[in-house]
Amino acid sequence: MNAATQYIELFEAERQRIDSHAPAPLNDRRPFAAEAFRRLGFPSRKVERYKYTDVSEAFAPNYGLKLDAEPLQADEQLLRKYYGTLANVEADGITALNTMLVQDVVVIHIPANTTKELPIQLTNTLRSSVPLMQNRRLLIIAEEGAQAQVILNDHAEAGQDFLTTQVTELFVGEGANVEFYDIEDTHERCHRFHQVFAQVQAGGRFTHATFTLAGGLSRNQTDVCLVGPQAQATLLGSAITNLNQHVDNNTLIDHRAPEGVSRELYKYVIDQQSTGAFAGRVLVREEAKKTDSIERNANLVCTDEARMWTQPMLEIYADDVQCSHGSTVGQINDEALFYMRQRGVSDAEARMLLKQAFASEVLAAVPLEPLRLRLAALIEKRFRNCEDCKLCKK
Amino acid sequence: MRLQSDTTKRMLEIRNLHATIGGKEILKGIDLTIGEGEVHALMGQNGAGKSTLSYVLAGHPAYEVTEGSITFRGKDLLALSPDERSHEGLFLSFQQPVEIPGVPMAKFMQTALNAKRKYEGLEPLNAADFLKLMRERRKVVELDSKLTSRSVNEGFSGGEKKRNEIFQMAMLEPRLAILDETDSGLDVDALRIVAEGFNRLRKPETSAIVITHYQRLLDYLKPDFVHVLINGRIVKSGGPELAADIESHGFDQFLQ
Ligand SMILES: Nc1ncnc2c1ncn2[C@@H]1O[C@H](COP(=O)(O)OP(=O)(O)OP(=O)(O)O)[C@@H](O)[C@H]1O
Ligand SMILES: [Mg+2]
Numbered sequence: 001m002n003a004a005t006q007y008i009e010l011f012e013a014e015r016q017r018i019d020s021h022a023p024a025p026l027n028d029r030r031p032f033a034a035e036a037f038r039r040l041g042f043p044s045r046k047v048e049r050y051k052y053t054d055v056s057e058a059f060a061p062n063y064g065l066k067l068d069a070e071p072l073q074a075d076e077q078l079l080r081k082y083y084g085t086l087a088n089v090e091a092d093g094i095t096a097l098n099t100m101l102v103q104d105v106v107v108i109h110i111p112a113n114t115t116k117e118l119p120i121q122l123t124n125t126l127r128s129s130v131p132l133m134q135n136r137r138l139l140i141i142a143e144e145g146a147q148a149q150v151i152l153n154d155h156a157e158a159g160q161d162f163l164t165t166q167v168t169e170l171f172v173g174e175g176a177n178v179e180f181y182d183i184e185d186t187h188e189r190c191h192r193f194h195q196v197f198a199q200v201q202a203g204g205r206f207t208h209a210t211f212t213l214a215g216g217l218s219r220n221q222t223d224v225c226l227v228g229p230q231a232q233a234t235l236l237g238s239a240i241t242n243l244n245q246h247v248d249n250n251t252l253i254d255h256r257a258p259e260g261v262s263r264e265l266y267k268y269v270i271d272q273q274s275t276g277a278f279a280g281r282v283l284v285r286e287e288a289k290k291t292d293s294i295e296r297n298a299n300l301v302c303t304d305e306a307r308m309w310t311q312p313m314l315e316i317y318a319d320d321v322q323c324s325h326g327s328t329v330g331q332i333n334d335e336a337l338f339y340m341r342q343r344g345v346s347d348a349e350a351r352m353l354l355k356q357a358f359a360s361e362v363l364a365a366v367p368l369e370p371l372r373l374r375l376a377a378l379i380e381k382r383f384r385n386c387e388d389c390k391l392c393k394k
Numbered sequence: 395m396r397l398q399s400d401t402t403k404r405m406l407e408i409r410n411l412h413a414t415i416g417g418k419e420i421l422k423g424i425d426l427t428i429g430e431g432e433v434h435a436l437m438g439q440n441g442a443g444k445s446t447l448s449y450v451l452a453g454h455p456a457y458e459v460t461e462g463s464i465t466f467r468g469k470d471l472l473a474l475s476p477d478e479r480s481h482e483g484l485f486l487s488f489q490q491p492v493e494i495p496g497v498p499m500a501k502f503m504q505t506a507l508n509a510k511r512k513y514e515g516l517e518p519l520n521a522a523d524f525l526k527l528m529r530e531r532r533k534v535v536e537l538d539s540k541l542t543s544r545s546v547n548e549g550f551s552g553g554e555k556k557r558n559e560i561f562q563m564a565m566l567e568p569r570l571a572i573l574d575e576t577d578s579g580l581d582v583d584a585l586r587i588v589a590e591g592f593n594r595l596r597k598p599e600t601s602a603i604v605i606t607h608y609q610r611l612l613d614y615l616k617p618d619f620v621h622v623l624i625n626g627r628i629v630k631s632g633g634p635e636l637a638a639d640i641e642s643h644g645f646d647q648f649l650q
Contacts (some may be wrong), residue, residue: 344477344513353497357494
């Protein structure tokens with residue numbers, strides 16, 4: 001039985017239980033999603049956006065479907081208006097799968113011209129005595145002039161297999177400002193697929209920062225659509241990988257209106273036998289005159305076994321734009337390493353400092369200061385663990 | 395001038411040192427003995443192998459020692475890693491210090507200093523004591539506090555980099571300092587400040603190898619010995635007067 005069939009059969013068999021557990025607007029979309037999923041199946045590597053990641057192994061096990069005891073509660077009116085309007089099930093098999101099976105939804109609604117003084121933090125800690133799959137949705141609606149910061153934290157208890165699909169839809173209204181942070185700090189037996197769809201209205205600002213500190217297979221697919229004039233998007237990404245980790249960040253910034261600004265910076269530190277991929281497409285449509293866009297991907301590949309694929313793409317159909325894109329793949333700077341060792345810093349410590357230094361550029365771009373400091377500490381801890389295990393092996 | 399180091403305790407002994415880089419032999423049989431507290435100047439034409447010697451002493455992995463031995467305070471220096479050599483008291487002020495973006499200067503120095511203390515069986519310095527020490531040593535070479543709050547050498551001017559090298563030396567208090575053209579890039583006043591700072595920090599038993607093309611630095615540092623390195627060999631050794639001789643007559647006299 002192929003993996004896609006397994007999930008369709010699961011859906012058909014559990015349909016009643018699933019429906020009785022979720023609000024109607026979620027259930028209403030399931031049949032369309034199931035139809036799309038039946039047609040699309042899981043994306044193979046022949047699908048352009050999936051060419052760097054083989055998803056089949058992650059979806060092969062039969063996880064079954066566990067539902068919480070409590071039925072889901074969410075504002076049905078908001079769901080009806082926004083849910084599934086950005087996340088197109090026709091375009092992507094994993095988005096379709098998620099919409100078919102969705103069992104968890106969080107809606108964050110910030111009314112017009114209100115500011116959330118404190119960041120909203122969503123922490124998921126996966127804990128289970130059996131292998132567990134979860135299909136989650138997050139809906140963030142920032143109306144005109146609203147401001148909010150949302151932090152998503154993914155953790156998992158060691159020693160178990162977990163599979164997560166998450167679809168996030170973000171509506172950034174006129175002049176609104178939304179910062180969305182995504183921190184994945186799990187372990188090598190956790191696979192996660194996160195599809196982000198954001199729409200930014202005139203003068204709105206959207207910042208999305210993804211930190212992949214630890215995991216198994218991590219795939220983040222981020223689509224940002226700048227639909228109103230002078231909308232801005234900043235995408236930041238930092239991936240720190242070792243063991244058999246694979247991290248794939250696939251982004252699309254779609255400039256559909258004039259005078260949009262987009263900034264994109266993704267940096268990877270790829271260690272041991274792990275692999276990384278970055279593909280970022282910036283599309284400047286004909287009507288997006290005076291677009292200002294910079295896209296950069298820089299990577300530090302620490303061993304001969306580690307691999308990185310990078311593909312920045314820029315498509316311009318408008319006049320009078322300022323756009324640049326580029327990527328680099330490098331290794332630890334031997335002269336810097338020697339300089340540090342000359343001053344008495346050990347090889348392992350010097351490498352750690354150089355990796356941390358490399359990653360620090362993304363951190364420095366994080367606007368939320370307390371989070372920046374917290375992340376700096378987490379990243380240092382991450383690198384130290386990584387070095388420690390290397391040292392043990394010697 | 396004192397007599398060749400027989401009477402003083404030996405700090406460094408280089409015997410018949412041959413070294414290659416990328417298969418090319420650069421050092422072709424160097425013999426040099428440096429006693430405790432001695433200052434040796436090393437002069438020679440561009441490309442003669444002066445920096446190569448300093449790199450080999452510091453343990454740069456790109457160089458291969460093909461023959462000979464180096465003993466540092468009775469230990470086989472070549473058996474030690476670069477960081478162990480540093481802990482043993484060897485310091486190299488680089489001819490071209492590397493910029494290390496993203497590594498803050500203060501954090502770097504704290505890591506280096508505490509690694510050395512650990513090697514010596516001492517507790518790490520706490521943040522307050524470290525900052526105090528840094529402030530004190532910065533003053534000796536008049537290094538702007540702005541520089542220690544930046545990334546290592548990043549965007550430093552040529553002179554600032556050299557001053558920063560001597561500041562790091564002041565922090566680490568080496569037994570043997572190798573100054574590879576520390577004078578190049580320094581303006582007249584900076585040279586005086588750095589040289590006087592160096593002299594002030596020196597203990598009687600601190601030794602130095604001073605690589606330079608100019609007399610001016612030597613006027614401050616007052617070498618006990620001057621050596622001329624030509625094409626990977628020391629062709630002439632003498633007292634301070636040799637430096638003056640080179641300053642006025644060049645190296646032609648040593649070429650066969
Ligand atoms: N990677 C390398 N491969 C081959 N030759 C090299 C390499 N690095 C240095 N050399 C050569 O080694 C020789 C010695 O260089 P070194 O830097 O030691 O000279 P130096 O005496 O310090 O000169 P200067 O006074 O200009 O600083 C030079 O001819 C240089 O070109
Ligand atoms: Mg040189």
